[in-house]
Amino acid sequence: MTAVMTVVGIAVFFLGLLFSIAWHELGHLSTAKLFKIRVPQYMVGFGPTIWSRKKGETEYGFKAIPLGGYIRMIGMFPPGPDGRITKRSSSPWRSMIEDAREASYEELLPGDEDRLFYTRKPWKRVIVMFAGPFMNLILAFALFLIAMMGFGVPKSLPIVGTVSQCVVPVTAATDTCPANAPASPAAAAGLRAGDRIVSFGGDRITSYDQLQSDIRGAAGRTVPVVVQRAGRELSLTAAIQTNQLAKLDKNGNPVPNAKPVTAGFLGITPTTGVVQLGFGDSVSRMTDMADTGLHSLIALPGKIPALWDSVVKGTPRTADQPVGMVGAARVGGEVFAMHMPATQKVAFMVNLLAGINLSLFLFNMLPLLPLDGGHVAGALWESVRRRAAALFKRPDPGPFDVAKLMPVAYVVASIFIGFTLLVLIADVINPVKIS
Incomplete structure (x- = not known):
């Protein structure tokens, strides 16, 4: 029975995670369609597609690895200075830029010229890119209210x-x-x-x-x-x-x-x-948790050496060390297998998923590509440049070419992938213990 409840807990966690990802991408999708940007794909997960269906101009589906998701918008990056979008350089760094630019136009159809992402005003692009993390924040807020006001703390x-x-x-x-x-x-x-x-x-x-x-x-x-x-x-x-x-x-x-x-x-x-907390106390507690989460995110690089030691030397994990989705699912399974009232198990899972959504909001708002916060920062910088040009009566500098930052985005993505793998290995061979 313990093994069955562990599996149930893990399954409930991953269902909650899938919903959180789909909810995040729904924020991007709905605002993109609101501003008439064409969205060819809405996908939950990465890797091979296991199910999809096309409705209207968008293909909706699920992929095999439930650790993320995306929507594909056409024209994410403006054409190059010469007006071309195809690859024409042998330089590795330049190729990264041109490959990203070309990929954002590969599904361009006749009539899409006025439906490109980069052609929208900066404030509209900020809304589209902020909408995803904001959906996670809304979900975290709702789940925390349910946990604190309904189940209690x-x-x-x-x-x-x-x-x-x-x-x-x-x-x-x-x-x-x-x-x-x-x-x-x-x-x-x-x-x-x-x-x-x-x-x-x-x-x-x-x-x-x-x-x-x-x-x-x-x-x-x-x-x-x-x-x-x-x-x-x-x-x-x-x-x-x-x-x-x-x-x-x-x-x-x-x-x-x-x-x-x-x-x-x-x-x-x-x-x-x-x-059970009242609304005011719940909001105050959530504010403190968000502040703690932000400081934990800032302190994350300093925790990597201890995480490395837990993998290489077998040093016991501490409660303040980073835990990935696999580790969080494992904790959820362990809690479901414990001898405690069902309401406490559900309350713990609600709190766990609320914390995951709060973390997704904070993490995605980092002003780094390829995260949503990186695109938000690019749109804001474009707005500042254009306003400054208008103020000083200079020519409009045009859209900020975020594609030029793709080499940096690849480096950032590589660091994130390496860190994720390190946390994954630690969660498997030396997991955080709960009491």
């Missing part, structure tokens, strides 16, 4: 889970109590597992984050603590001690590899429960 609650018996700094090699360790403030105050903390130092407590902040800021003070126990409220007093604790980020999560900080210490571990 795991959250620390202001309810005592365990009580530390003594004060031990976070830098200690063990959390057992040494012979000379002082009793923890929580133990000395008489706090017990299951106590719900109602107020701390006179502040009414509504969340664990608030309680944690109050405790850390109360070092060296004796504060009243009101708890709810067995249906009635009890008033206790805790002498908050100073301790070396983990540094927290703005969301209350430990900062990896950061030096410990000196702060107030009570000596409790909270219980964790599933809490």
Whole structure:
């Protein structure tokens, strides 16, 4: 049964991924057709075509490798300076440019002269290229709302889970109590597992984050603590001690590899429960996740050495290492095979697919060819050039020839392919473990 559920989880993930890809390409397709650009192909996947059907002027289909997709628009690049679009150079770099230019015209039909992509105004081209990633952003937003407002999110609650018996700094090699360790403030105050903390130092407590902040800021003070126990409220007093604790980020999560900080210490571990968020809290949480995703994307090159070591030396993968689609599918399969309520499995998959779509948006908006962000940047630069020429009464410089950047695009694509293969190998031979 475990193997069956693992396969089900993997299948559900890839179906969700295929929908995300098709949804992305639908953004490009719909806006291209809106601006009368001819689109000969709309494909989900890469490699050999396994099914296709032509409707109107566009062929719709699926290909064998479900790790991407594309639409083919005619006239992606303008003709060369001499007005020609066919290959006429033996230079490798020049051939790359001319091959790309020629490919964008290979399905040109009579009457298509006014339906070419490059002939559209820059703002229209920006919309067409931005529409794909934007569809992923919309889908991520909807899925996160479903997960957070519908299923809820795991959250620390202001309810005592365990009580530390003594004060031990976070830098200690063990959390057992040494012979000379002082009793923890929580133990000395008489706090017990299951106590719900109602107020701390006179502040009414509504969340664990608030309680944690109050405790850390109360070092060296004796504060009243009101708890709810067995249906009635009890008033206790805790002498908050100073301790070396983990540094927290703005969301209350430990900062990896950061030096410990000196702060107030009570000596409790909270219980964790599933809490449904409101719309405002959900949007705030999504904003934080997008910010984290952007910083993770920027930090990606610095994680390659550790990823290489995990493949070559077998170094254990860490939770912050990049995971590819195969690794994400594997995680989805493992979660479906776990003994947990079905709602939690579905919630995890919804969150996973939401995160994938958010990543697709951020990644595709990088201003690099062949990504969508590269075409957006090219259209914006053309707009700037033309406006500057009009401002200074100079001749119109014409469309910006993005084809000239194809050698750079090939280098970028090669780097992406190499990185993808490295992540794939790591996901297969040394996958990230989940608990």
